[in-house]
Amino acid sequence: METTHFSSSLLEDKNEADASIQNKETTYFYRKKVDGANQETERNKGEASKIEVRGLNLKIKNKVILNDINVKIPRNKITIILGPSGCGKTTLMKSMNRLTELYPEMNVKGEIFIDGEEILNSRRDVTEIRKQMGLLSQRPYPLPMSIYKNVAYGLKISGRLKKRFLDKRVEHYLRQASLWNEVKDRLRDPASGLSIGQQQRLCLARGLAVDPDIILADEPTSALDPISSQEIEKKFVELKNNYTIVMVTHILRQAARIADYVVFMYLGEVIEQGPANEFFNNPKTEITKAYLKGSIN
Amino acid sequence: MKKNSGKSFKKTRLKYEEYFFRWVMFLSNYIIALILGFIIYTILKTGIPALSLEMITETPKGGFYFGKEGGVLNAIIGSLYLGLGSTFLAFVVGLPVALFMNTWLMNKKRTVNLVRFILDLLWGVPSIVYGAFGFTLMVLLGLKASLLAGIIVIALLILPIMIRGIDEGLKNIPKGLYEASYSLGSTKSETAFKVMMKQTMPCIITAVLLSFGRAIGDTAAVLFTTGFTDNIPTSLSQPTATLPLAIFFQLSSPIPEVKQRAYAAAVILTAIILVISILSRVFTYRYKKHSIKF
Ligand SMILES: Nc1ncnc2c1ncn2[C@@H]1O[C@H](COP(=O)(O)OP(=O)(O)O)[C@@H](O)[C@H]1O
Ligand SMILES: [Mg+2]
Numbered sequence: 380m381e382t383t384h385f386s387s388s389l390l391e392d393k394n395e396a397d398a399s400i401q402n403k404e405t406t407y408f409y410r411k412k413v414d415g416a417n418q419e420t421e422r423n424k425g426e427a428s429k430i431e432v433r434g435l436n437l438k439i440k441n442k443v444i445l446n447d448i449n450v451k452i453p454r455n456k457i458t459i460i461l462g463p464s465g466c467g468k469t470t471l472m473k474s475m476n477r478l479t480e481l482y483p484e485m486n487v488k489g490e491i492f493i494d495g496e497e498i499l500n501s502r503r504d505v506t507e508i509r510k511q512m513g514l515l516s517q518r519p520y521p522l523p524m525s526i527y528k529n530v531a532y533g534l535k536i537s538g539r540l541k542k543r544f545l546d547k548r549v550e551h552y553l554r555q556a557s558l559w560n561e562v563k564d565r566l567r568d569p570a571s572g573l574s575i576g577q578q579q580r581l582c583l584a585r586g587l588a589v590d591p592d593i594i595l596a597d598e599p600t601s602a603l604d605p606i607s608s609q610e611i612e613k614k615f616v617e618l619k620n621n622y623t624i625v626m627v628t629h630i631l632r633q634a635a636r637i638a639d640y641v642v643f644m645y646l647g648e649v650i651e652q653g654p655a656n657e658f659f660n661n662p663k664t665e666i667t668k669a670y671l672k673g674s675i676n
Numbered sequence: 677m678k679k680n681s682g683k684s685f686k687k688t689r690l691k692y693e694e695y696f697f698r699w700v701m702f703l704s705n706y707i708i709a710l711i712l713g714f715i716i717y718t719i720l721k722t723g724i725p726a727l728s729l730e731m732i733t734e735t736p737k738g739g740f741y742f743g744k745e746g747g748v749l750n751a752i753i754g755s756l757y758l759g760l761g762s763t764f765l766a767f768v769v770g771l772p773v774a775l776f777m778n779t780w781l782m783n784k785k786r787t788v789n790l791v792r793f794i795l796d797l798l799w800g801v802p803s804i805v806y807g808a809f810g811f812t813l814m815v816l817l818g819l820k821a822s823l824l825a826g827i828i829v830i831a832l833l834i835l836p837i838m839i840r841g842i843d844e845g846l847k848n849i850p851k852g853l854y855e856a857s858y859s860l861g862s863t864k865s866e867t868a869f870k871v872m873m874k875q876t877m878p879c880i881i882t883a884v885l886l887s888f889g890r891a892i893g894d895t896a897a898v899l900f901t902t903g904f905t906d907n908i909p910t911s912l913s914q915p916t917a918t919l920p921l922a923i924f925f926q927l928s929s930p931i932p933e934v935k936q937r938a939y940a941a942a943v944i945l946t947a948i949i950l951v952i953s954i955l956s957r958v959f960t961y962r963y964k965k966h967s968i969k970f
Binding site for chain 2: 476483518522532536570586589
């Protein structure tokens with residue numbers, strides 16, 4: 380009973396956030412692969428979830444980090460991976476774009492499907508797989524070049540472009556990440572001179588420039604001040620119309636504000652997953668209840 | 677009461693320790709500066725009087741080695757050719773190796789550490805050994821002492837410095853930047869040449885400078901491999917003079933004028949290294965602002 384009470388107050392937060400964002404007329408989306416994207420949706424209509432993880436196991440030197448993870452992540456929604464720190468959220472996210480390959484000590488087994496296509500054991504070029512997903516990390520890592528070139532890098536990677544188009548696209552993605560107004564007069568300045576909050580939005584712009592369908596965000600607000608954090612949250616709520624967003628957090632209130640779907644992890648296992656409403660109002664397991672109450676951290 | 681005195685004793689001990697080490701560091705800084713100053717003073721004091729426009733604009737004339745007219749332009753140009761050529765060669769070979777070690781071999785820590793160990797060993801090998809090795813190689817291939825042979829031997833000599841210098845910079849790049857690059861769909865070569873190279877540019881410049889300094893100043897490795905001549909080489913297959921050897925030969929002369937000219941040549945060599953250092957600082961500064969600070 381107590382739990383329910385607490386979480387419904389959290390949900391009010393979320394509705395407010397949603398409403399305030401819908402009031403804004405900031406829908407300047409146009410996407411490069413609109414036709415292609417539509418076709419894809421057509422083809423995969425039967426496929427309800429954008430990402431599906433099946434029987435994923437991950438070990439580091441015989442230590443089980445992820446144990447039989449089965450997760451379905453819905454299309455064009457914000458899915459929050461929630462759980463106390465050290466439970467394997469980052470590792471799960473790294474498996475999704477195969478960044479686990481940078482860690483030779485990690486032994487990954489299982490399957491991950493994106494739009495019904497297996498990617499973990501796939502022979503497909505891993506760079507192509509990664510281009511489907513943009514990544515925001517806990518701490519922003521801008522590339523060692525100018526603000527302009529950071530965004531242009533993503534564009535160039537996904538195909539050669541003429542200078543004229545490049546300028547337009549860079550502006551477009553900087554606008555999408557709500558950064559344009561702050562940097563338009565210093566596009567040639569090094570990205571390292573931006574504030575952390577601006578750097579994180581630059582990383583978002585750069586990630587979007589590759590034209591992914593999915594945004595993976597690993598505690599993207601943890602290094603940011605409250606106002607920058609809010610901006611990222613708002614941005615995600617806007618972006619979910621066009622992207623499938625997976626975000627890791629251990630902040631309960633943040634999850635409650637923006638989640639459509641929640642995956643709750645604990646000690647390397649998925650304890651519970653489902654629509655946010657259900658998760659917060661009607662948690663099924665004792666662990667979840669305890670976590671929502673704040674007695675596990 | 678007892679506890680209290682123990683604490684304050686510890687406090688005073690820490691204070692004295694702090695005091696002591698501050699002085700040690702202070703002193704060692706000054707000693708180093710003093711030694712450097714002394715070296716430069718000695719070279720300048722003896723060298724400047726012998727330094728003339730003739731020294732840097734003319735090659736040795738007939739009686740040069742008896743204290744008559746002429747200069748060391750042959751050695752200046754020779755040293756520059758040799759220094760620039762070998763640094764360039766070592767850079768062209770070393771940069772890809774360093775990038776390869778840190779990108780493609782990222783997951784093969786043991787292999788990379790073995791390579792590092794071997795390079796550090798090579799770094800420590802005295803340059804006369806490189807000279808002897810180069811000489812053997814030349815004899816084997818039937819080559820004569822020439823600029824090319826010198827460039828190759830010196831390039832081998834500075835390659836470990838070049839690779840390890842760049843490698844040190846790359847090694848310290850956090851994994852997050854690699855993840856950021858790969859997550860954008862970059863290939864390994866894009867990650868290496870477009871991202872990591874830029875990030876570590878200040879280190880690359882420092883490595884190039886260190887290598888050049890070693891290359892232009894080394895005597896032993898060129899002793900057998902470049903020969904010595906009074907002419908400025910016009911092709912890679914010709915022998916060439918170098919400043920260190922010019923200093924060596926003149927210093928061993930019994931004639932005081934010639935001896936003094938050795939110091940003048942040393943001033944020139946020092947000046948070249950100084951100019952290169954300043955240039956590299958300027959470049960480092962220009963590139964540093966792009967590197968992400970961690
Ligand atoms: N490269 C690694 N080497 C060893 N242990 C690791 C490595 N990466 C993660 N771990 C361990 O795996 C567990 C899960 O880590 P992580 O996925 O980062 O958790 P979370 O993101 O939920 O805080 C932790 O216990 C962590 O110590
Ligand atoms: Mg984490």
